[in-house]
Amino acid sequence: MIVFVYARDAHYGIGKDNGLPWHLPADLRHFKRTTTGQTIVMGRKTFDSMGGPLPNRKNVVLTRSRSFQAEGAEVIHSLDDVLQLSKQEAIYVIGGAEIFALLWDICDKHIVTVIDEKFEADTFVPPLSEQEWELVETVPGPIDEKNRYPHEYRTYVRKQAK
Secondary structure (H helix, E strand, O other): OEEEEEEEOOOOEEEEOOEOOOOOHHHHHHHHHHHOOOEEEEEHHHHHHHOOOOOOOEEEEEOOOOOOOOOOOEEEOOHHHHHHHHHHOOEEEEEOHHHHHHHHHHOOEEEEEEEOOOOOOOEEOOOOOOOOEEEEEEEEOOOOOOOOOOEEEEEEEEOOOO
């Protein structure tokens, strides 16, 4: 199973300058709860932007660079490597945009934080088609002094072909 985990703003922005355009601690906690104990797959730029592997997860970096090494992470180089891994266990894809684009058509589930605000972004994801995806869960996120933006956590699953 291939699961995407990401946050997006009202205009489908997911990043700016290899980082998040917003500060939303509740979303970071949600991300940690969702991915702890799981296998996470990311691109090299995402791995580099985090400054190292995330704890309590199996970190996998997908890169075309055959010389790239990542201490504390497994490095893979192809779509076939991702598919083999996803046959063995659920994988949680956490970005970036190139990795999402590569796997978009074969993803099984999206766990998305939708932030009801527009931010300056340079990286985007496409909208999810209602014909292809079913919204199965919506949970409102907290709004307080540290989490100023209205947001909710949505889970979508791919509809079965009729």
